[in-house]
Amino acid sequence: MSFQLSTTEALRYATGQSVLGPFAVAVSGNDVVAVVFGKDRQALTQDLRRRFPGEQREDAPALAPVVDSVAALIASPARRADLKLAPSGSAFQKRVWRELQRIPAGRTASYGDIARRIGAPRSARAVAQACAANPIAVAIPCHRVVRGDGTPGGYRWGPRRKALLLQAEAGL
DNA sequence: TATTCCTGTCCTG
DNA sequence: CAGGACAGGAATA
Numbered sequence: 001m002s003f004q005l006s007t008t009e010a011l012r013y014a015t016g017q018s019v020l021g022p023f024a025v026a027v028s029g030n031d032v033v034a035v036v037f038g039k040d041r042q043a044l045t046q047d048l049r050r051r052f053p054g055e056q057r058e059d060a061p062a063l064a065p066v067v068d069s070v071a072a073l074i075a076s077p078a079r080r081a082d083l084k085l086a087p088s089g090s091a092f093q094k095r096v097w098r099e100l101q102r103i104p105a106g107r108t109a110s111y112g113d114i115a116r117r118i119g120a121p122r123s124a125r126a127v128a129q130a131c132a133a134n135p136i137a138v139a140i141p142c143h144r145v146v147r148g149d150g151t152p153g154g155y156r157w158g159p160r161r162k163a164l165l166l167q168a169e170a171g172l
Numbered sequence: 173t174a175t176t177c178c179t180g181t182c183c184t185g
Numbered sequence: 186c187a188g189g190a191c192a193g194g195a196a197t198a
Binding site: 090092093115120122123124125126127129130133 | 178179180181182
């Protein structure tokens with residue numbers, strides 16, 4: 001849940017535009033801790049404030065390269081992003097998120113598949129819940145998880161974004 | 173096809 | 186602390 005770093009430095013964030021709409025990226029030190037979508041700046045900062053109750057400040061100049069990297073990743077989700085990710089969550093959630101990062105671009109896995117791979121074969125629904133709680137959109141590819149029957153399943157950021165992401169990495 | 177139960181988390185009262 | 190809601194799925198009737 002909450003995490004502690006050796007520095008007393010506040011969380012830094014910046015916003016940007018992508019092919020899937022406005023987004024925000026938050027970093028702690030050099031680690032990306034969140035990538036979220038939202039309809040405008042106000043919704044984005046409100047989302048961040050809800051996720052990270054502690055002190056935080058906008059730092060657009062310093063984070064410009066990170067914003068560019070994230071925007072490029074959203075446009076081409078199949079590419080390998082050189083971002084250091086540090087999502088905070090429960091042990092179960094981290095197991096799920098780690099497994100998601102092993103799904104190759106252009107491929108999908110079902111919620112049940114992920115549940116089996118982390119050794120919790122009955123926990124497909126809990127896996128879906130963990131996907132929904134994924135704090136780092138696109139970079140942790142929760143969009144590559146679909147239902148066992150092949151239908152898309154849900155997506156925290158809307159079915160349209162999920163479909164577009166999958167379509168973007170389908171042709172390789 | 174419709175019920176029922178299962179699993180881990182989060183939100184509410 | 187109890188109960189319900191979830192981005193699912195397997196088992197059962």
